[in-house]
């Protein structure tokens with residue numbers, strides 16, 4: 143391709159986030175940081191990139207396909223980080239191929255990475271999957287493609303694609319991302335996110351050292367060789383926040399780290415150093431973090447509140463010890479109660495993650511958990527808010543619970559929609575009634 147000035151025109155990459163749900167919902171307006179990181183890395187290397195988030199655009203998959211077919215980007219990158227996006231991404235690729243699109247289609251995200259065989263078996267329009275963190279691998283793939291190589295043939299570490307026999311195969315030796323060396327994400331989507339009244343997203347650390355049975359993060363970040371948790375330096379994070387304030391007038395930030403306080407003393411020191419730096423800034427932002435209950439230590443969180451912490455997504459999950467143990471949480475009910483109490487005393491809003499139902503739930507546990515929810519005030523808060531505590535444990539590819547249920551012959555459905563039976567039919571009934579009540583609550587405007 144040649145541009146007007148006779149210079150070679152760089153190929154276009156479209157980074158596409160398919161719809162997160164069938165219908166647009168306010169809760170889904172979060173900033174898709176993954177594509178913004180990829181856009182920054184690719185642009186640094188001279189590629190022309192456009193970013194599309196269907197939810198923010200208010201487009202369904204058919205509309206997205208029509209638009210891309212009109213634009214004819216050189217390469218399409220599908221960001222499939224949420225379960226619904228995976229389905230829509232598969233459909234989008236089919237629509238693109240039906241419409242005559244011939245460029246490479248590359249997917250990334252949790253399920254495509256952790257179940258690449260099943261995914262590539264089904265996603266006939268997708269050529270390959272970048273497994274795990276995308277920056278290094280995708281950049282190398284796109285560079286090689288720009289240099290004229292067929293991406294389906296180049297040997298970039300960490301790419302899964304169909305082999306000669308049609309079966310998916312993975313090139314070994316995945317590249318690990320150095321978190322402080324990454325450019326800040328290009329904020330293509332932020333203006334639309336802010337216009338919806340949602341906070342900016344920032345990723346200050348990657349991975350998690352815990353092994354909760356339902357979580358895919360450990361497996362996903364474990365796909366690369368290196369430490370299971372990598373925190374950016376406080377200086378690097380605060381510099382990014384400063385730019386968000388200056389360039390976009392950001393006032394609220396959602397840290398999307400799975401585990402914002404890092405491991406042990408090192409994590410605590412990093413958090414305190416972050417607070418010291420925040421205090422020195424002329425600007426202020428309010429921020430939210432996700433934390434494990436044992437990390438909620440009164441002095442640390444008091445300090446964080448002084449520099450803008452307002453809300454904590456807390457991985458409580460259950461008020462029943464046997465259920466916490468089944469979920470591999472590595473915490474006690476006492477840890478949960480203590481963390482909730484500390485946050486309340488400090489006047490910080492706690493948003494507890496809660497899983498009331500799993501494959502081992504008994505009727506007695508259900509009673510115990512409801513008493514816990516009532517005692518901690520979570521139940522009454524949930525009743526009047528967007529908080530959903532009547533959740534069932536969802537099984538995702540790459541998680542320890544997937545392995546366990548498969549080994550026990552309890553896994554039904556497929557990798558995009560796993561199901562499992564409850565141990566007791568009365569628990570099943572309680573779950574159905576609970577979900578119905580929750581939907582009715584929504585219809586009656588209680589939330």
Ligand code: B12
Nearest residue numbers: 162172174176219220221250251252272275276358398538
């Ligand atoms: C913010 C967030 C949301 C936001 C939306 C985020 C978005 N991007 O659209 C909201 C609040 C809507 C949300 C909802 C849900 N979420 Co959520 N969410 C997150 C969270 C905390 C951060 C995502 C993020 O920005 N990460 C930072 C960026 C940089 O990483 P990334 O997106 O993974 O991108 C990297 C790679 O995946 C890859 N990559 C991504 N896209 C692409 C594209 C290409 C072409 C390539 C090559 C590579 C690539 O490279 C990127 C850079 O390294 C993650 C956990 C986490 N820490 O990642 C959970 C997470 C993604 N959510 C999860 C879940 C389960 C949900 C819910 C289903 C929860 C629920 N029960 O309701 C709902 C889904 C609702 C729905 N409509 O489908 C799970 C997904 C598990 C799985 N295996 O699929 C995660 C991993 C949490 C967890 N610990 O299990 N979520």
